[in-house]
Structure formats: structure tokens, C-alpha cells
Amino acid sequence: MRPNGRGGERRPLTRGPRYDPLMPLYICPNCKQRSVALDGAEGFSDEPVACHSCGFGFLFELMEDYYPGPNTGLVTCDREGRVLAVGRGVYELSGFEETDLIGRDVREGLALKAESDQDPVALSLEWGVRRLGEAMTMRARSGSEKAIVCDLFPAYDDDGGLLVALSPSNES
Ligand SMILES: [Zn+2]
Numbered sequence: 001m002r003p004n005g006r007g008g009e010r011r012p013l014t015r016g017p018r019y020d021p022l023m024p025l026y027i028c029p030n031c032k033q034r035s036v037a038l039d040g041a042e043g044f045s046d047e048p049v050a051c052h053s054c055g056f057g058f059l060f061e062l063m064e065d066y067y068p069g070p071n072t073g074l075v076t077c078d079r080e081g082r083v084l085a086v087g088r089g090v091y092e093l094s095g096f097e098e099t100d101l102i103g104r105d106v107r108e109g110l111a112l113k114a115e116s117d118q119d120p121v122a123l124s125l126e127w128g129v130r131r132l133g134e135a136m137t138m139r140a141r142s143g144s145e146k147a148i149v150c151d152l153f154p155a156y157d158d159d160g161g162l163l164v165a166l167s168p169s170n171e172s
Contacts, residue, residue, distance in 0.1 A: 004063050028051035030054050031088055032068045034168060044167070061156055068155070073167075076163055078162075078164075080105070082104060090166065110138040115133050115135040130153045131151070135147070149168075150165065
């Protein structure tokens with residue numbers, strides 16, 4: 001993943017033709033709109049695919065379908081876990097604006113801690129596997145600690161990266 005989409009240079013998530021016979025699934029890192037097919041245009045264009053619903057500059061490819069909850073907020077990170085984009089719902093959940101978090105390590109910015117002593121963000125980045133239903137805590141801007149559930153999705157493009165879905169733990 002690269003920062004793109006908001007004022008910066010727009011880059012596609014995947015470069016060159018794709019011959020993946022599977023139907024690619026995408027989710028908008030901003031508004032969580034899922035899309036299964038994108039007008040058949042991928043692979044034939046270097047234009048990034050913007051969200052049809054909110055116009056956000058890029059979509060995140062998922063290997064398996066995922067249905068975020070109504071109060072889930074998405075944070076897109078690079079391969080080091082630094083925040084590239086903060087989607088709708090994160091402010092409601094954390095009190096942080098995008099400008100508070102951009103460029104910071106998501107674990108540090110939100111003080112994410114797993115209930116186990118593991119670091120699910122590092123594990124997902126290192127192994128390139130998704131991790132669902134991680135019970136974690138985060139510190140909201142107000143300073144209060146909140147129980148949340150994290151779903152982590154590694155990016156499959158060459159740049160790597162991670163999509164972090166944060167949900168209030170009472171919703172899981
Ligand atoms: Zn969108």
C-alpha cells in the first residue's frame with residue numbers, strides 16, 4: 001500500500017495485467033463498501049480504482065469476503081504498520097482524526113494491545129495471513145481504554161501493508 005488517494009500521487013494497488021481466475025473482492029478503506037467486480041477494468045489500466053460509493057482513491061483487495069459491522073472503522077497501514085488512511089467510524093470509536101494518526105505506527109497511535117501477549121499486527125504483516133477476532137484494547141483520545149475486536153488483513157499487492165478493522169467488542 002502507498003499513500004495515495006488524498007491529494008498525493010495516485011497509484012494502483014496492483015500493477016500490470018492480472019490473470020487471477022478468482023473473482024477479486026475489494027473493500028473501500030474509507031466507507032467499507034464491498035465490491036466484487038469492478039466493471040472488468042482491472043488489469044487493463046494503470047488507473048487506481050476509486051470507490052464507487054464515496055470516491056475514496058483506492059480499494060483494498062481481500063482474499064476472502066468480509067462483512068464489517070456497522071460501527072467498524074478501518075485503518076490502512078503500510079508494511080511497517082504505519083497509518084496511511086483512516087476510514088469512517090474510526091473517529092467515533094477512538095476520538096482520533098486522520099491527521100492524528102497518519103504516519104504513526106497504528107499500534108502506537110491507538111495504543112493497541114492484545115489480550116494475549118502476542119502482537120497480531122506484526123504477526124499478520126510478517127506471515128501475510130489474516131487474523132480475525134483478535135481481542136484487544138486501545139486507548140481513545142480521551143485517554144480511556146476501550147475493549148475492541150480487531151480483524152487484520154494483509155495487503156496482497158507488491159508494496160504489502162495491512163488493513164486493520166476495529167470494532168467495539170460488544171459487537172462481535
Ligand atoms: Zn468508499
